[in-house]
Amino acid sequence: QQQVKQSPQSLIVQKGGISIINCAYENTAFDYFPWYQQFPGKGPALLIAIRPDVSEKKEGRFTISFNKSAKQFSLHIMDSQPGDSATYFCAAYTIQGAQKLVFGQGTRLTINP
Amino acid sequence: NAGVTQTPKFQVLKTGQSMTLQCAQDMNHEYMSWYRQDPGMGLRLIHYSVGAGITDQGEVPNGYNVSRSTTEDFPLRLLSAAPSQTSVYFCASSYSTPEGEQYFGPGTRLTVT
Numbered sequence: 001q002q003q004v005k006q007s008p009q010s011l012i013v014q015k016g017g018i019s020i021i022n023c024a025y026e027n028t029a030f031d032y033f034p035w036y037q038q039f040p041g042k043g044p045a046l047l048i049a050i051r052p053d054v055s056e057k058k059e060g061r062f063t064i065s066f067n068k069s070a071k072q073f074s075l076h077i078m079d080s081q082p083g084d085s086a087t088y089f090c091a092a093y094t095i096q097g098a099q100k101l102v103f104g105q106g107t108r109l110t111i112n113p
Numbered sequence: 114n115a116g117v118t119q120t121p122k123f124q125v126l127k128t129g130q131s132m133t134l135q136c137a138q139d140m141n142h143e144y145m146s147w148y149r150q151d152p153g154m155g156l157r158l159i160h161y162s163v164g165a166g167i168t169d170q171g172e173v174p175n176g177y178n179v180s181r182s183t184t185e186d187f188p189l190r191l192l193s194a195a196p197s198q199t200s201v202y203f204c205a206s207s208y209s210t211p212e213g214e215q216y217f218g219p220g221t222r223l224t225v226t
Contacts, residue, residue: 006155009153032212036215041219041220042219042220043117043203043205043217043218043219043220044156044203044217045217046214046215089155089156091156093210093211093212095210095212098169099144099161099163099169099210099211100158100161100171100172100211101146101158101211101215102158102172103148103155103156103157104155105153105154105155106153106155106156
């Protein structure tokens with residue numbers, strides 16, 4: 001049972017466009033939502049994270065939008081560049097119970113030049 | 114700092130063989146974890162540890178053992194390899210919990226024939 005559902009599985013965007021990846025969760029106890037970026041042949045690396053007390057967080061071209069009532073959050077990449085081509089994972093964590101970070105299925109993003 | 118190191122990078126096993134995947138970190142992190150990455154499944158937690166001498170199961174622990182005798186090392190043992198364990202394995206560490214940045218190793222690509 002996937003606790004965090006991520007879509008789409010793959011995404012192709014033209015250079016300069018906006019890339020949008022969506023995630024949904026069920027467990028209302030989740031209180032930390034990071035996004036990880038993974039380049040081919042490498043381990044994932046933290047990109048940006050948000051807590052449910054804010055609806056949006058922006059770091060450069062990357063923005064997380066968070067909708068607590070809908071239990072959804074999304075990653076927006078503005079002015080997408082070929083160097084953004086990677087696999088992106090959303091994740092969720094709660095301090096309640098076991099110390100586990102739960103990941104979504106991943107989205108392979110390709111930015112065409 | 115070397116960060117999180119994993120050995121070997123690649124391994125081919127025959128069904129029924131056992132082996133140990135090595136993971137080490139030099140950042141004095143208390144929390145360490147093992148994930149497996151399979152296409153369309155994202156990153157799934159196998160086992161994790163919140164400190165030396167303390168380990169617990171993740172989502173997919175069957176067929177794997179771990180131990181944590183030191184803060185630095187967190188080896189993953191495959192007891193009797195099966196083709197279903199063909200995957201890419203990542204070790205990760207963070208300061209005290211998965212909240213905040215998790216640092217991933219470069220991964221081990223394992224094939225079981």
